[in-house]
Amino acid sequence: MDGELGDFLRSRRARISPEDVGLTSYGRRRVPGLRREEVAQLAGVSVDYYIRLEQGRGPSVSDAVLDAVARVLRLDETEHAYLRTVARPDARRTPARRTPARTEPTARRVRPGLRLLLDLFDRAPAFVLGRRMDVLAWNALGDALSGFSRMPAAERNMPRQAFLDPGARELYPDWPAVAAETVAHLRLDAGLHQDDKELAALVGELSLKSEDFRRLWADHQVKAKTYGVKRMAHPVVGALTLPYETLAVPGEPDLSLVVYTPEPGSETAERIALLASWAAGGNAPEPRVER
Known part of the structure; x- marks a missing residue:
């Protein structure tokens, strides 16, 4: 940029x-x-x-x-x-890392082995992030928590959800911190891919539609979201305190695996287990948004 x-x-x-x-x-x-x-x-x-x-x-x-x-x-x-x-x-930037011109969604780039790995997390919501913090794949529990499959493909993007979804501030009690971390990570991605036209378009859209995004983007903070704790006020199962780990995907430099790791025996773990039972029965609730 x-x-x-x-x-x-x-x-x-x-x-x-x-x-x-x-x-x-x-x-x-x-x-x-x-x-x-x-x-x-x-x-x-x-x-x-x-x-x-x-x-x-x-x-x-x-x-x-x-x-x-x-x-x-x-x-x-x-x-x-x-x-x-x-x-x-x-x-x-090596030739292999140059940003290709794309006209189709990138979800198909998630290899079958990685999708299988997602499904092995039966007690932990998990999903795969790609460029621009797009959500590319998820497991059943991640979908029950976040409702990814019910979102239009264009809306499965962390920054877009954080700043443009009106329910995000209710879902995240710590929304200011979530918003700042999201922008800092997006700017880190922007530095690695300065010729990415899709990223520039995303930044332009968010800057136009969100004053909070404009302010945070102008701060030029950069931060990798490798681990942390996220609090959520889920509309069905209630308050959740979710530690998370972000793992690099070998052989896929633009992908990362995000896994929520509720503390065993905690109230959050019990509520996630309830969510899992609903998901297994095909009666998963309708969350508003996810990050």
């Missing part, structure tokens, strides 16, 4: 004050945070070089320079990796 590197660096500069890095603040500042000149000084590069980097005109920038900038801007591990990716997108 055009300007991604510069926008990211400016947003990281804005969150650090001169005092945070041992500098004395002087003069009136038109914008918050560090100036470009200060970042360049602390990173040990020329001001012109750093300006060219922010403008995306430094394709041959070295690891040492990026590491120095990351140190100055206090980037965490995910942000550091993201910086390297957006600073040198062509160097980080």
